[in-house]
Structures are given as C-alpha cells and as structure tokens.
Amino acid sequence: MGIHGLMSYVGEHNQFFIDLQLRNTKIIIDGNNFFHWLYFESNLNLQYGGDYDSFTDIVHKFFETLSVCHIYPYVVLDGGSDLADKKLVTLKERARDKIQRAHSIAGGGRGHVLPLLTREVFKQVLTKLEVPFVQCFSEADRDIVSLANHWMCPVLTLDSDFCIFDLKAGFCPLSYFQWRNLCTCKGTQDCYIPARCFSLERLCNHFNHMNKALLPLFAVMNGNDYINLPALETFFSKVRLPVGGSCGRGRKHIRIQGLLNWLSHFATPPEAIDNVLKYLKKHEREEIRELLCSSMKEYEQSDVSLEDFFQKGTYECQVAKKLKLPQWVLEGLEKGNLSPFISDALILRRTFLHAQVENMQKPSAHTVAQPIRQVIYGLLLNASQVSEVTSPPVHSNKMPIVHEFDRSQKTLKKSFVSATRLPVKFCEDHLPLATLAEVPKSDRLTLLLETLRVKTSILQTIPSYLWVPVAVTCYWTRYSEPKVKLHHLQALLLGMVFGELHRTRTSSDPEVFHVKADKMVYDQFLKWKEKKVQKLLDLDTAHTFCQWQCCLQMGLHLNQLLSTPLPEPDLTRLYCGTLVHRLCQELKSTHTAENLLISSPEMSQLYCDLLQAVKSTVPPDFFQEITRKTKSCKEKKQASHSSGRVYQSTCYVRSSAIV
Missing domain, CATH: 3.40.50.1010 (5'-nuclease)
Structure with missing residues (x-):
C-alpha cells in the first residue's frame, strides 16, 4: 500500500x-x-x-x-x-x-x-x-x-x-x-x-x-x-x-x-x-x-498464520480456500515456485507486463513472448476449476481471454489476448488444473519445447542447467523484431560464459575443476564490465535484450507451471547487462575481443557449443553479414599446441565472432 x-x-x-x-x-x-x-x-x-x-x-x-x-x-x-x-x-x-x-x-x-x-x-x-x-x-x-x-x-x-x-x-x-x-x-x-x-x-x-x-x-x-x-x-x-x-x-x-x-x-x-x-x-x-x-x-491484522508456514511449510488462507484452487497450485504460490503473474492470470484473468528501458518507438518488448503467455493462459484457463465468483464458465468452442496491460509507445494499453488451444493430451476431457502436475514428464517437456520451437537434440551438448536459457535464446533469435544480429547473440552467450566462469571459480565442489587460465579470462571479463560504455544508450540493442528477458521470464513461468520438466536455471549469474552491452558495442565495431576465451579451452568449448546450438535452429543465411571464416578450430588447436596450450572446439564463426 x-x-x-x-x-x-x-x-x-x-x-x-x-x-x-x-x-x-x-x-x-x-x-x-x-x-x-x-x-x-x-x-x-x-x-x-x-x-x-x-x-x-x-x-x-x-x-x-x-x-x-x-x-x-x-x-x-x-x-x-x-x-x-x-x-x-x-x-x-x-x-x-x-x-x-x-x-x-x-x-x-x-x-x-x-x-x-x-x-x-x-x-x-x-x-x-x-x-x-x-x-x-x-x-x-x-x-x-x-x-x-x-x-x-x-x-x-x-x-x-x-x-x-x-x-x-x-x-x-x-x-x-x-x-x-x-x-x-x-x-x-x-x-x-x-x-x-x-x-x-x-x-x-x-x-x-x-x-x-x-x-x-x-x-x-x-x-x-x-x-x-x-x-x-x-x-x-x-x-x-x-x-x-x-x-x-x-x-x-x-x-x-x-x-x-x-x-x-x-x-x-x-x-x-x-x-x-x-x-x-x-x-x-x-x-x-x-x-x-x-x-x-x-x-487490521489478518487471520493468516505465517508461523504455520515457517514451521510446517504451508498455511491456510480462507480467500484461497474459497476459490478451490488445487493444492499443488497453492503450495507453489506459497513457496514462490509459481509467480504472482500466474495467480493474476488464473483468478483475475488480468496481467500487468512491466515496463523496461527499451526503444519506446517500437512495439513493447513483451510482444515477442506473447505466444508463450498464450500457452500459459491455455494451461490455466482452458479447463480450470476456478470458482465462478471470479471467472465466467469456459465454453469449449471459445478460448478464454486474458486482459493484458502493456506499453504502447509511451502510454498504457489494455489488450485482449486469447489463450492457446493446447494439444489433445492437455485438453482432452477438459483436463483439470488439479491434475496438470500428474501429466507424464515427457509430455510436459514436449509442450515446453514445442512452445519454444526447440528440439531436444540441440540441447544435448549443453550443460543441463543452461537448457532453459538456451531454449529461450533459440526462440528469441528466431522471433525477435527487429531481427537479432550476430553480435547480439555472441555478447549474450559470452555473458553466460562469464556466469559459468564465476561458478567454477567460487564452487566448493571438489569435482569442479579450477583452472588458472579460467581466472585470467574471468579477470579480463571483469575489466570489460568495468569499462565505461558509450554515454548514449543504444536503444535498439537495449530493446533486443529486453525482448530476450521477456522470453526468459515467460519461459521460466511456463517451466514452473509444468512442474519444471527442465532444470530451473541459476539466474543470479546468467545476465549482466553492463557487460553484455559493453561486449556488444565492442563486437559491433572492432575485433579486439576475438580471442578472449582462447586461453581457456573448456570455456571456449562451452561458448562454441552454445553458439552452435542456437545457430542450428535458424537458416544458414540468417545472420546477414559480410562473412569470412576465422581460423578453423583445427588451425587454432595446432596454434595452441605450439604455445603449450590444448584447445579443442568444433565451431565455425563469422568475422566478428569470439571463440
């Protein structure tokens, strides 16, 4: 209040x-x-x-x-x-x-x-x-x-x-x-x-x-x-x-x-x-x-006893009880495993999409993620058991509508967005929301990946904790407007590598291999992060990365609603805006960062795997740039042997790529 x-x-x-x-x-x-x-x-x-x-x-x-x-x-x-x-x-x-x-x-x-x-x-x-x-x-x-x-x-x-x-x-x-x-x-x-x-x-x-x-x-x-x-x-x-x-x-x-x-x-x-x-x-x-x-x-004080939650892991809320929400949904909301976005869409059929620092002359960055939201609405409302006090009955021949409040230019606009009609497995006999978590994991995973337009096979070379971000990045690369450019993708993936470097450097797990070269690369990333970027924000670049965050946010919500068929990603080190914008600016204008990862074969391999996974989902000519292949990985391997380093990779990248 x-x-x-x-x-x-x-x-x-x-x-x-x-x-x-x-x-x-x-x-x-x-x-x-x-x-x-x-x-x-x-x-x-x-x-x-x-x-x-x-x-x-x-x-x-x-x-x-x-x-x-x-x-x-x-x-x-x-x-x-x-x-x-x-x-x-x-x-x-x-x-x-x-x-x-x-x-x-x-x-x-x-x-x-x-x-x-x-x-x-x-x-x-x-x-x-x-x-x-x-x-x-x-x-x-x-x-x-x-x-x-x-x-x-x-x-x-x-x-x-x-x-x-x-x-x-x-x-x-x-x-x-x-x-x-x-x-x-x-x-x-x-x-x-x-x-x-x-x-x-x-x-x-x-x-x-x-x-x-x-x-x-x-x-x-x-x-x-x-x-x-x-x-x-x-x-x-x-x-x-x-x-x-x-x-x-x-x-x-x-x-x-x-x-x-x-x-x-x-x-x-x-x-x-x-x-x-x-x-x-x-x-x-x-x-x-x-x-x-x-x-x-x-x-006045409420009648809710949060002490029950902190001692027993759950609490009673009379308002929620009257709505007859499924127990797994209530527990997901209480524990923060489901977002308030979910409860607003389910109960009020109304959501607010939060403003970001983007190009106000272009359509809202949330637009690109609307198909993901529509699947969420379909799961929540197509056969939901919500009380008629809050929602009119759902008719089988007409999909439910959710009112979305979002930016249009510099004003607030209300839109009417229909839920997506789901595959048969998720809507046959009006599948109750109460049993959604009981749908076989393979079916839930299929729905998630089909929503993100990704095949399971492209994720196999990627660490499991990055599956959601990579799947979302594939979706973002294909559907963002204006189109994602190669230096946008490279900067974003390098930011993920930076997060992985931090994880390996700070991990107490004895199985995580600590390499001196990784520290050198990590320190170089920190220097790049601390460098001052241009005073005027590149609005188109900001808009592009805002679209990625919108896709990731809704990808997370969908994964959570489907009881996490893919592992929940660690967001704390996944995206550093200052670093990503700095790398993007540098990659756009020069090639000085080209060999940033060359001293760390493991991180180079990770970057190449990430890049290849995303590029495999778009046509070969998707990134319309004048290209020339840099040294092949085989040549780089030979070069690294001559300097006493081992370098293994299988990726080929364009002229401004970092490998």
Missing part, C-alpha cells in the same frame, strides 16, 4: 523514532519493498536491463551482516492482486509512471525502474542462503503485521502504511537501517546494526495523545493505494485544519499535520467519521461512511 507523503513527513520528526542497536532478534522483512529499495540504494546501473550478478553479491552481503549480529530474518513477499482488485486504479497509475520513468532512463535522464528478473533473482539468492521466505496469496502487509506481533519482533520496510499498523515492536525504516555500518558493543565482541524504530506511541503523544485507533481513518482520508475519494475533497475545502507548529515540505505535509491535529480532538473513529460527514452532502453520507469503515479494515 502506501500513504501519500507520510514517510517523508515522519522522517522530518526525529521525536517519532527510537534509536536501536539491532542484534539477537528475529526480524520480518517486507520482501517486495526490500528488494526494490536495495537495488536502487546500491546505485546499480538501470539502463542495461539489470546487473543481476552485482545485485546477488549485495544481497549476500546484507544477509551475512544480519548473521554476524545474530539477526534472524524472515522474508514475506507479496503475491498477486487481491480478489476484489481494489488496487486496479493504483496499479494502472503506477504502470503509466513506470513507462515514463523507463523512457527517461533510456534517454539518460533520472528515474527508477526495476530490471525485469530482479524478483526471481532475489528468491534464488534467498534459497541458496537458506533464508526462510514465503509468498503471500495477495498483498503481504496485514500478514506481516500478524506475524511480527505474534513473535514480538520489528518489521523492516519503507512502506508508510507501517506507520499506521499497531506493531508491538515497531518497524525499522530501511532508510535508517545502517547495515553497511556494522558496530561492536563496548567491552564485547558482539556486533549490532545501528537502526531507528518508528514509534506509534510517540506519534500519537505528539498529537495531543491521540487515540491510535484513529490512524486508519487518517490513512483512508489522506489517500492510500486502496482509496482516493473525490467526495472527501469537499471536506478538505470546507474544514479549517489546525496545522500548528512548523511544517516543512509544502501542501502534502501541511494536510498531513492538519488532519492529524484535527482528528486528535475526537475520542473514537465513529465520532470522527460523524464529524467528517457533516461537511458532505446528505445523499452521499451513508455511502461514504460505509466506504471509510470498509477501507479502515485494511489496517
């Missing part, structure tokens, strides 16, 4: 906070709020589609710091939109705003737009670090409050709604959580993180010992993500709010302070509501009373 202007207002009042030396405690982390804040606070590049490797390192450092201080984190992530879709207006506004910010970033201006796969990367890091996390059925705020009050521990967030919730141990705003400034207690070896905790009692005491039960009414009247009543503007235009004291940041803060002062004169919410309604037209009063009261309930 979020209350307009409140976080900046309370931030100007030190008296609302208590200084803490945080250690030896549980802490509940508002997951969505946290990974947004951490990515932006770390000043990672936002133009090139995500430096997921750098973000991974920062997340590692954060949780290592908590561990040193014996702080035990529990991460709670938002799920899909609520059943009533009460935030639809807010979601549209935010989507429009993200499009404008993405456009600004693309032109070298300011703005924050989270790279597309950040959430998935974050979940993978949590899993590797064994940090417990749960994905709620819808928005997580009320569930977080219930868990934090049950455990009597603070919440870590930057969401202003937590200034309203009655938290027994308060909440620590991320902006005051100095995790990079680790301190030691005097006379001991114990470490702590300096932090500040917001105190609801201090806020209420500041405003004439206000009844804290009035704060939800304040939130609703001031305007939050769920409600913004134009009728209340009549109240604000007529009432004289007692501002009192100094108020720093213009009209928003003046209204906040004045409204809190005004509400503090009433003993209870009903009394305050009666006095609000006096300023409204008689025929509006009862409707507004009902809206105010129902909206205030958003600040």
Whole structure:
C-alpha cells in the first residue's frame, strides 16, 4: 500500500523514532519493498536491463551482516492482486509512471525502474542462503503485521502504511537501517546494526495523545493505494485544519499535520467519521461512511498464520480456500515456485507486463513472448476449476481471454489476448488444473519445447542447467523484431560464459575443476564490465535484450507451471547487462575481443557449443553479414599446441565472432 507523503513527513520528526542497536532478534522483512529499495540504494546501473550478478553479491552481503549480529530474518513477499482488485486504479497509475520513468532512463535522464528478473533473482539468492521466505496469496502487509506481533519482533520496510499498523515492536525504516555500518558493543565482541524504530506511541503523544485507533481513518482520508475519494475533497475545502507548529515540505505535509491535529480532538473513529460527514452532502453520507469503515479494515491484522508456514511449510488462507484452487497450485504460490503473474492470470484473468528501458518507438518488448503467455493462459484457463465468483464458465468452442496491460509507445494499453488451444493430451476431457502436475514428464517437456520451437537434440551438448536459457535464446533469435544480429547473440552467450566462469571459480565442489587460465579470462571479463560504455544508450540493442528477458521470464513461468520438466536455471549469474552491452558495442565495431576465451579451452568449448546450438535452429543465411571464416578450430588447436596450450572446439564463426 502506501500513504501519500507520510514517510517523508515522519522522517522530518526525529521525536517519532527510537534509536536501536539491532542484534539477537528475529526480524520480518517486507520482501517486495526490500528488494526494490536495495537495488536502487546500491546505485546499480538501470539502463542495461539489470546487473543481476552485482545485485546477488549485495544481497549476500546484507544477509551475512544480519548473521554476524545474530539477526534472524524472515522474508514475506507479496503475491498477486487481491480478489476484489481494489488496487486496479493504483496499479494502472503506477504502470503509466513506470513507462515514463523507463523512457527517461533510456534517454539518460533520472528515474527508477526495476530490471525485469530482479524478483526471481532475489528468491534464488534467498534459497541458496537458506533464508526462510514465503509468498503471500495477495498483498503481504496485514500478514506481516500478524506475524511480527505474534513473535514480538520489528518489521523492516519503507512502506508508510507501517506507520499506521499497531506493531508491538515497531518497524525499522530501511532508510535508517545502517547495515553497511556494522558496530561492536563496548567491552564485547558482539556486533549490532545501528537502526531507528518508528514509534506509534510517540506519534500519537505528539498529537495531543491521540487515540491510535484513529490512524486508519487518517490513512483512508489522506489517500492510500486502496482509496482516493473525490467526495472527501469537499471536506478538505470546507474544514479549517489546525496545522500548528512548523511544517516543512509544502501542501502534502501541511494536510498531513492538519488532519492529524484535527482528528486528535475526537475520542473514537465513529465520532470522527460523524464529524467528517457533516461537511458532505446528505445523499452521499451513508455511502461514504460505509466506504471509510470498509477501507479502515485494511489496517487490521489478518487471520493468516505465517508461523504455520515457517514451521510446517504451508498455511491456510480462507480467500484461497474459497476459490478451490488445487493444492499443488497453492503450495507453489506459497513457496514462490509459481509467480504472482500466474495467480493474476488464473483468478483475475488480468496481467500487468512491466515496463523496461527499451526503444519506446517500437512495439513493447513483451510482444515477442506473447505466444508463450498464450500457452500459459491455455494451461490455466482452458479447463480450470476456478470458482465462478471470479471467472465466467469456459465454453469449449471459445478460448478464454486474458486482459493484458502493456506499453504502447509511451502510454498504457489494455489488450485482449486469447489463450492457446493446447494439444489433445492437455485438453482432452477438459483436463483439470488439479491434475496438470500428474501429466507424464515427457509430455510436459514436449509442450515446453514445442512452445519454444526447440528440439531436444540441440540441447544435448549443453550443460543441463543452461537448457532453459538456451531454449529461450533459440526462440528469441528466431522471433525477435527487429531481427537479432550476430553480435547480439555472441555478447549474450559470452555473458553466460562469464556466469559459468564465476561458478567454477567460487564452487566448493571438489569435482569442479579450477583452472588458472579460467581466472585470467574471468579477470579480463571483469575489466570489460568495468569499462565505461558509450554515454548514449543504444536503444535498439537495449530493446533486443529486453525482448530476450521477456522470453526468459515467460519461459521460466511456463517451466514452473509444468512442474519444471527442465532444470530451473541459476539466474543470479546468467545476465549482466553492463557487460553484455559493453561486449556488444565492442563486437559491433572492432575485433579486439576475438580471442578472449582462447586461453581457456573448456570455456571456449562451452561458448562454441552454445553458439552452435542456437545457430542450428535458424537458416544458414540468417545472420546477414559480410562473412569470412576465422581460423578453423583445427588451425587454432595446432596454434595452441605450439604455445603449450590444448584447445579443442568444433565451431565455425563469422568475422566478428569470439571463440
């Protein structure tokens, strides 16, 4: 949620906070709020589609710091939109705003737009670090409050709604959580993180010992993500709010302070509501009373016990129960194995496709992945058992429709996208969603690969953990518009090799062979990553790689929905936007990187296998460039023998290739 202007207002009042030396405690982390804040606070590049490797390192450092201080984190992530879709207006506004910010970033201006796969990367890091996390059925705020009050521990967030919730141990705003400034207690070896905790009692005491039960009414009247009543503007235009004291940041803060002062004169919410309604037209009063009261309930604790999930691996949600969703779907959503995209499509038949830093003059990068999404919709809706409360019955002669919100130029557009009619095995007798996971793995794999237009045979030379990215890359190469160029493909595959180099260098597995030459190549990649790229973003290149991320995102969702017939890929080192753009720029203009992998035969072989796998799915003349073959691998093998190195490869590449 979020209350307009409140976080900046309370931030100007030190008296609302208590200084803490945080250690030896549980802490509940508002997951969505946290990974947004951490990515932006770390000043990672936002133009090139995500430096997921750098973000991974920062997340590692954060949780290592908590561990040193014996702080035990529990991460709670938002799920899909609520059943009533009460935030639809807010979601549209935010989507429009993200499009404008993405456009600004693309032109070298300011703005924050989270790279597309950040959430998935974050979940993978949590899993590797064994940090417990749960994905709620819808928005997580009320569930977080219930868990934090049950455990009597603070919440870590930057969401202003937590200034309203009655938290027994308060909440620590991320902006005051100095995790990079680790301190030691005097006379001991114990470490702590300096932090500040917001105190609801201090806020209420500041405003004439206000009844804290009035704060939800304040939130609703001031305007939050769920409600913004134009009728209340009549109240604000007529009432004289007692501002009192100094108020720093213009009209928003003046209204906040004045409204809190005004509400503090009433003993209870009903009394305050009666006095609000006096300023409204008689025929509006009862409707507004009902809206105010129902909206205030958003600040009550939920009946969901997340403790059950952290102790037993599952929890009960009454809303989900009423929908009669299959148990495997519920568990997949709770554990984060299925994305909120899946629940929105299944329950609301509506999805938002997130804006990226791309060429706004071209069709949205999400367009290329629409056929994959249509297969997902077919699996979810063609014979789904969702309650008729949320979805009309599906007729066999007409495919279901999903409403997609996506970018069209620099505006938000709603499209009607039909589900794909699936092969007989997946739709005969209206195959229930409940039994989808029971379909033989070979059939699920066939559907996945047919959707990506890839044959199993081309993956055989590739490590299994790269099968999904390679299959997606084959799809992307064939269907992206404008057409993928050879230097785009080469740069992308080299980025995957960079990720593999990191895996081999940092692996504790004794079976992973560590080669000194690999370190030399890895260090060279790091130098390339750190080099400054051209100041102006190459919009066409950015657009091409955005399309690849869209294909990968939907390929991941489909693989998950089909109960992972292919291994889940490690996203944390798969794509580094800064490096890939830098390599792409260099490959486009010169051949200086041509022998980048020559000192590492194993990585050269991997690169050649990746390149050959993708090129085998397109016509021989697909990459329309003036070509000349570089040294054949046989010649290079002879050359490497003469210098004391062994080099084995079977790939032939064009003039700008790196081998």
